[in-house]
Amino acid sequence: MEFMIGDSTILHPHCDPMTYPHLFPRGDKGWYSELEKIxxxxxxxxxxMLQFYSYRVAIRATFSAIHCGGKLFKQYIVDAYIKTxxxxxxxxxxxxxVPRVELYQGLMDHLANEAHIEGLRPGRVIILPSSFQGNPRAMQQNYQDAMAVVxxxxxxxxxITFTCNPTWREIQEQLFPGQTPSDRPDLITRVFKLxxxxxxxxxxxxxILGRTIANVFVIEFQKRGLPHCHMLIILNSxxxxxxxxxxxxxxxxxxxDAARFPQLHECGHDCANIKLQRSIQECAAAQGGLEWDEIKAHIDARYVKAAWRVFEFPLHDKSHAIIRLAAHLPIGMYQNERKKKERTIKERRKMSERKKSER
Structure with a gap:
């Protein structure tokens, strides 16, 4: 499936040079599906596609217009991951x-309840499974894994919170003349990872802090683009x-000191309440009634850690492997539609062979 950008697509090899002529003045081809490894x-x-862009943003001895692009480079690396x-x-x-189970009873009940409140009928449900990193289902499973360790x-x-310092010597020494650390998200990401x-x-x-028996950590990015790591450590008794x-x-x-830094001390109530809600008109305009589209919700609200994801660095890790048990409520067992159909076909084939042998 191809996605149109004007008269081109994100899968076309000329998409990159046509979108960023300043970075590719000679029209260097971008990624395409038939690109083979040496x-x-x-x-x-x-x-x-991810391997291609990881290779393209790598630092080399020769001149690279990409790394000298400033804000254009940041836009390019964001577009690169968005396309992947x-x-x-x-x-x-x-x-x-394939990824969804036959019964999402709790989700269907919630959708039916919301549709009843809005005076609509329940529409289709689009699931984004937990295997897709960065969505709420993956976050919930990782949280449960961490609680299993606890x-x-x-x-x-x-x-422990480990933050990135843009004035690190390893970052400052690798900047080109006239550049600031914010111009090089690739450099910040790689130095922080090391x-x-x-x-x-x-x-x-x-x-150095004593013997550890378990740990969990997660990578987050600040709005200004700097990464940091939150780490939980369980020490030996x-x-x-x-x-x-x-x-x-x-x-x-x-x-x-309260006199020198009054903004860091209590200064009265400072609370803002924000409510995000779909309008009734928007709900009514949806085809088939009120829909539950987790893919669209992810696209509309995602916050992309582009450089980190392009280099395929992990977003989280833990010391122990967790085996997830398929627990469920009564009459709420999980069924994979594809496996169910395969099992039905095998049973019918056996039954047909049995009838032939009886003849």
Whole structure:
């Protein structure tokens, strides 16, 4: 399935040079589906879209107009990841019977209730499964995995936030003349990932804070484009924090002076309430009544970590593998439509062979 941009598509090799003529003045081709690898393996002979853009934004010794593009480079890398994601989403929309289960009773009940309130009839349901990273279902499963670790090893002992500093020497030394760190999201991402790896080695291999038995971490990005990592660590019983002196050896903090920094202290009520709600007219305009489209909701509200995702760095990780059990309410078992049909075909084939043998 191709997506039109003007008179071109995101799958056309000329899409990139036509969209960014300043970055590709010679008309260098972009990704296309028939692009093959130089060293072909048994598993994959063609280059994926994500692999292509990861290769294109890599730093090399020769001049690169992409890395000197400033804001245009940031727009390009966002478009690069958006195209890779947009190329995957139609599969989920067109193959709802493959990833979705036969019964989403709770979701259907909620949709029917909302439709009744709005005076409409329930429409179709489009599911974005948890295998697609970045959607609420994936977040919920990762949360449950983290809670499974807590149930096994008890509550965490340390909550560590590791932030990116754009004035790091490794970032400043690699900037081109006249550039600022905000002009190079690729450089910030790679340096932060390397420093995060060093921090992980210090904590979990060198045990600078004591021996650990479990951990969970997640990567987030600030609105200004800088990444940070939230890490939960469960220490061994012998190394757990047991006194104030132990805390002071690990971390030190002070309350800021109220006279010098009044904005950091209590200044009265400062609360804004915002409600997001679809209008009745918009609901009524939907085909088939009130719809539940998780793919559209994801596209309308996504916040893209483009450089991080293009380099295929993990968004989260944990120390233990979690096996998810298919628990369900009565008469609410999960059924995969494709497997159900395959099982039905096999049963009919066996029945037909049995009848032939009886003859």
């Amino acid at each position: 060293d072909q393996s048994r598993n994959r002979k063609r280059v994926s 994601e947009q190329n995957r989403l139609p599969f989920y929309r067109q193959n709802q019977k 149930r096994k090893y008890r509550k965490p002992d340390l909550f 420093k995060l790896n060093e921090l992980i080695d210090d904590i979990f291999k060198k045990h 012998e190394d757990k924090i047991k006194s104030d002196n132990h805390i002071d050896r690990i971390v030190c903090s002070e309350m800021p």
